Amino acid sequence: QVQLVESGGGLVQAGGSLRLSCAASGRIFVINDMGWYRQAPGEQRELVARITRGGSTMYADSVKGRFTVSRDNAKNTVSLQMNSLKPEDTAVYYCNALQLSTHYWGQGTQVTVSS
Numbered sequence: 860q861v862q863l864v865e866s867g868g869g870l871v872q873a874g875g876s877l878r879l880s881c882a883a884s885g886r887i888f889v890i891n892d893m894g895w896y897r898q899a900p901g902e903q904r905e906l907v908a909r910i911t912r913g914g915s916t917m918y919a920d921s922v923k924g925r926f927t928v929s930r931d932n933a934k935n936t937v938s939l940q941m942n943s944l945k946p947e948d949t950a951v952y953y954c955n956a957l958q959l960s961t962h963y964w965g966q967g968t969q970v971t972v973s974s
Contacts (some may be wrong), residue, residue, distance in 0.1 A: 860963075863954045864965075871972055873974050874875075878938060878940050878941065881895075890932075890956050892909050892956070894909030896953045899949035899951075908922065908927075910929065952967065953966075
């Protein structure tokens with residue numbers, strides 16, 4: 860099993876910034892993709908950003924140019940720098956890691972953006 864622990868959520872005004880971090884621990888062999896998803900009340904969980912072990916990234920259209928995902932393979936961590944935050948970014952953000960075809964999830968961290 861792989862455990863993921865997120866940190867860095869909170870309350871911020873529109874236009875502000877937050878940085879989310881996620882650390883993986885447990886039975887780690889080789890973590891392939893890592894990334895961030897979010898779920899707003901009444902909505903389905905959606906992809907925000909993903910990064911491969913080699914550093915290739917992909918982003919949801921709604922966050923392109925504002926969010927940046929990065930990872931440290933040696934430390935098994937992934938981060939999400941969120942700038943120019945909007946009220947519609949308000950959601951619970953979940954860290955995700957893919958290892959040996961199994962997806963692992965963190966417990967989620969709340970991000971609230973006030974207008």
